Amino acid sequence: MTNRKKYGIIYYILIFFDFQRKKAVFIKIKVAESAGFCFGVNRAVNMVYKALEQHKPVATLGPIIHNQDVVNDMQRKGARIIQDVSELHPGESVAIRSHGVEKAVYDKIAALGNPVIDATCPFVRRIHKIVADETSAGSFILIAGDETHPEVQGIIGHCQQNYFVFRDETVLKDFFQNLEKNFSKKLAIVAQTTYNNIIWGECLKVLPEKDFNIVVYDTICSATAQRQSDAAALAAESDCMIVIGGKHSSNTVKLYDISRRHCKSYHIENADELDTLDLSDADKIGITAGASTPAHIIKEVIFTMEENLNKVPETEEDIDFAQAIDETFKKLKNGDRVKGTVMSIASNGEVIVDVGVKQTGTVPSGELSSDPTKKAEDIVKVGDEIDLIVIKVSDQDGIVTLSKKRVDEQAGVDKVIKAKEEGTILEAVVTNVVKGGVNVYYEGVRIFIPASQTGLPREASLDELKGQTVKFVILEAPERKKSAVGSIRFVSRQEKEAAKAEFWKNAEIGKEYEGEVKSLTSYGAFVDLGGIDGMVHISELSWNRIKHPSQVVSVGDVLKVYIKDLDPDKQRISLGYKKAEDNPWEQFKANYEIGDVVTAKIVSITSFGAFAQIIEGVDGLIHISQLADRRVENVKDVVSVGDEVQVKIIGIDLDNKRISISMRELLDAADDDAEYDDED
Numbered sequence: 001m002t003n004r005k006k007y008g009i010i011y012y013i014l015i016f017f018d019f020q021r022k023k024a025v026f027i028k029i030k031v032a033e034s035a036g037f038c039f040g041v042n043r044a045v046n047m048v049y050k051a052l053e054q055h056k057p058v059a060t061l062g063p064i065i066h067n068q069d070v071v072n073d074m075q076r077k078g079a080r081i082i083q084d085v086s087e088l089h090p091g092e093s094v095a096i097r098s099h100g101v102e103k104a105v106y107d108k109i110a111a112l113g114n115p116v117i118d119a120t121c122p123f124v125r126r127i128h129k130i131v132a133d134e135t136s137a138g139s140f141i142l143i144a145g146d147e148t149h150p151e152v153q154g155i156i157g158h159c160q161q162n163y164f165v166f167r168d169e170t171v172l173k174d175f176f177q178n179l180e181k182n183f184s185k186k187l188a189i190v191a192q193t194t195y196n197n198i199i200w201g202e203c204l205k206v207l208p209e210k211d212f213n214i215v216v217y218d219t220i221c222s223a224t225a226q227r228q229s230d231a232a233a234l235a236a237e238s239d240c241m242i243v244i245g246g247k248h249s250s251n252t253v254k255l256y257d258i259s260r261r262h263c264k265s266y267h268i269e270n271a272d273e274l275d276t277l278d279l280s281d282a283d284k285i286g287i288t289a290g291a292s293t294p295a296h297i298i299k300e301v302i303f304t305m306e307e308n309l310n311k312v313p314e315t316e317e318d319i320d321f322a323q324a325i326d327e328t329f330k331k332l333k334n335g336d337r338v339k340g341t342v343m344s345i346a347s348n349g350e351v352i353v354d355v356g357v358k359q360t361g362t363v364p365s366g367e368l369s370s371d372p373t374k375k376a377e378d379i380v381k382v383g384d385e386i387d388l389i390v391i392k393v394s395d396q397d398g399i400v401t402l403s404k405k406r407v408d409e410q411a412g413v414d415k416v417i418k419a420k421e422e423g424t425i426l427e428a429v430v431t432n433v434v435k436g437g438v439n440v441y442y443e444g445v446r447i448f449i450p451a452s453q454t455g456l457p458r459e460a461s462l463d464e465l466k467g468q469t470v471k472f473v474i475l476e477a478p479e480r481k482k483s484a485v486g487s488i489r490f491v492s493r494q495e496k497e498a499a500k501a502e503f504w505k506n507a508e509i510g511k512e513y514e515g516e517v518k519s520l521t522s523y524g525a526f527v528d529l530g531g532i533d534g535m536v537h538i539s540e541l542s543w544n545r546i547k548h549p550s551q552v553v554s555v556g557d558v559l560k561v562y563i564k565d566l567d568p569d570k571q572r573i574s575l576g577y578k579k580a581e582d583n584p585w586e587q588f589k590a591n592y593e594i595g596d597v598v599t600a601k602i603v604s605i606t607s608f609g610a611f612a613q614i615i616e617g618v619d620g621l622i623h624i625s626q627l628a629d630r631r632v633e634n635v636k637d638v639v640s641v642g643d644e645v646q647v648k649i650i651g652i653d654l655d656n657k658r659i660s661i662s663m664r665e666l667l668d669a670a671d672d673d674a675e676y677d678d679e680d
C-alpha cells in the first residue's frame with residue numbers, strides 16, 4: 001500500500017488474494033482528503049466535549065451533529081438533547097450547534113439566564129450578520145437553500161421577515177418575473193453554507209442585469225465546495241463510491257448525489273452497512289464522508305473493508321494500513337514544519353491553507369511576511385504550495401495557526417549570515433526611517449542601516465531614501481532578537497573606487513565627458529565625471545572676463561567638458577569647457593580687417609584713451625590722439641562709458657590681442673568729403 005496525495009486525496013492500494021479467481025488482486029482505495037469533520041463541526045463537537053470534561057451540565061439544542069454515534073457518546077457523558085430552550089434546567093449550559101439558530105432563540109436564552117456554548121460556525125454567523133445588517137438597512141433578503149434546513153431557519157430568524165428562500169435557479173427566475181419593476185428595495189442574496197456550487201452559479205446567471213439593485217454575497221462554505229469538488233473528482237475516476245455520513249445530513253446527501261452522477265455509489269452511516277454493499281466488480285473505490293462524520297467512523301469503514309478481504313500474508317510490498325490511515329488523521333504540534341496549499345485569501349489578508357490535516361489551517365496576515373508594505377496577494381496566490389511552521393493548534397476551534405513569515409525569516413537569516421561571510425552585496429527597498437537610521441527588509445529579515453552608513457551627507461534628510469531600492473552589505477549578522485546591521489556607504493564607496501579605477505584606465509587629454517557641476521569656488525567649478533571630480537578653472541569657463549564661475553554655470557548644470565590636463569599621481573584633472581569656435585578673437589579675425597568702420601560701445605576710460613567693445617570679448621583702444629581732430633586734454637571731454645561711437649579699425653595685433661581704433665580718422669575723412677563737396 002502506498003500513501004500519497006493526488007488532487008487532495010489520500011491514496012491506498014490493498015493487495016488481497018481472490019480465492020475464486022485464484023490470484024492476488026489489487027484494490028485501489030482513495031479517501032478524499034476533505035472527508036469527515038469540517039472546521040465548524042469539529043469546533044462544535046470539541047466545545048461540547050470540553051464542557052462535559054469540566055463536568056458542566058450541558059443540553060444541546062437538537063443533536064449537535066448528524067451522527068448518532070457521536071450523539072450517543074455525548075449522552076453517555078451526560079449531555080441532554082432538548083428541542084426547545086423551555087426544556088432547559090436552571091443553570092444548565094445550552095449548546096447551539098454549528099447550524100446556528102434564530103435571533104429569537106438567543107433572546108429567550110438571555111431571558112432565562114442560562115450559559116450559552118455558542119458553537120455556531122463562524123461562516124454561518126457571518127451570514128447572520130450580513131442579513132441582519134442588510135435588513136436593518138432596508139434590504140430584502142434572498143436565501144439560496146432548503147427552507148426546512150435548520151441553518152436556513154436560523155438565517156431567516158435574523159431577517160426581520162424581509163426574505164424569500166429559493167431552492168434553485170428556476171424558483172429564483174420565477175421570483176424576478178413576478179417582482180414588480182418598481183420594487184425599490186435593495187436585494188441582498190446569500191446562500192446556505194452547504195448550497196451546491198453549480199446550482200449557485202446557475203442562479204447568478206438568471207439575476208436581472210438591470211431594473212433592480214442587487215448585491216450578491218457568496219456565503220457558500222469553502223469546506224463544502226472543496227468536499228463537493230473532491231467527491232466529483234474522486235467519483236469520476238472510481239468504479240464505486242462509498243459516502244459515509246448520517247442519513248439526515250444534508251451535506252452527506254449532496255455528496256452522495258454528486259458521486260452517483262459519476263459511478264455506482266453507496267451512502268452508509270457506518271461500517272456495519274458494508275456487508276450490504278456489492279463491491280465485487282470494483283477495483284477502484286473512492287471514499288468520502290459528510291461534515292458530521294467523525295474520523296474514527298471513516299477509519300472503521302476502511303479497516304472493515306480490509307478485514308473483509310482475504311489479505312495475503314505480509315510481504316515487503318504490503319503496507320502498514322493502520323499507520324497510513326493514522327497519517328491521514330495526523331495531528332500537528334507547535335513548531336512542526338509543514339507544506340500547505342493556499343485555498344483562499346480573505347479580505348483581511350488572512351490566508352486559509354490546506355496542510356493535510358483535518359483542522360483548518362490559517363495564516364494570519366501578520367504572519368505572512370515581515371515586510372509591512374506587502375499585501376497578502378503580493379505574497380501568495382490560490383494554489384501556491386508554501387512552507388509553513390505551526391505556531392498554535394486549537395482543537396477547540398479546529399484551527400491550526402501557521403506562519404510563513406517565520407519560515408521565511410529563518411531562511412532569510414541563513415542567507416543574510418552567508419552574505420556577511422561572503423561580503424555579498426544585497427539589494428532591497430528602504431521601508432521606513434527610524435531613530436538613527438533606516439530599515440530595509442531582505443528575505444523577511446530586518447536590516448538596520450545607521451544614518452552614518454547610508455552614504456548621505458550629515459545634513460541630508462533620511463526620508464529621501466524611503467521607497468528607494470538600495471545596495472548594501474551586511475556589517476553585523478542578525479542574532480537572537482537583534483536585527484542585522486548593513487551599510488549602503490560601503491557599497492557606494494566600492495562603486496566609486498571601481499568607477500575611479502575605470503576612469504584612470506581610459507582617461508587621456510582631449511577626451512570628452514559629460515558631467516554634473518557639483519560645487520563652485522571663486523577659482524572654478526568642480527564637475528563630477530562619474531565617480532571622480534575634475535575642475536574647470538574660471539578662465540576656462542568663458543572667453544570673456546568673469547569675476548565668479550556662477551556668472552556662467554550653476555550647481556547641477558550638466559556640462560560637456562574635455563580633459564585639458566591630467567595628473568594621475570595627484571589624481572588631479574583639469575577640464576576645459578570653452579570651445580575654439582566660440583573664441584571671439586577667432587570670430588573677429590574671420591569678420592574684420594583694417595579699414596573697417598564699425599559701431600563700438602565705450603566700456604572703460606583711461607588717461608590715455610577709451611576702450612570700446614567691437615564684439616563681445618573683443619575691445620579696441622581709441623588712443624587719446626585718435627578721439628578727435630584736435631588736441632584732447634581729457635578723454636571724458638569727448639566720450640563717456642556707454643556711448644556708442646563710429647570707429648575705424650586702424651591696427652590689428654592678434655598675437656597680443658590688441659586692436660587700435662580711431663574716431664579721428666572718420667572725422668578727417670568727413671572733412672575731406674566736405675572739401676571735395678565745396679570744390680564740387
Ligand code: SF4
Pocket residue numbers: 038039040041098099121122123124193194221222223224291
Ligand atoms: S460546512 Fe462550513 S459552514 Fe458548515 S459547519 Fe462546516 S465549516 Fe461551518
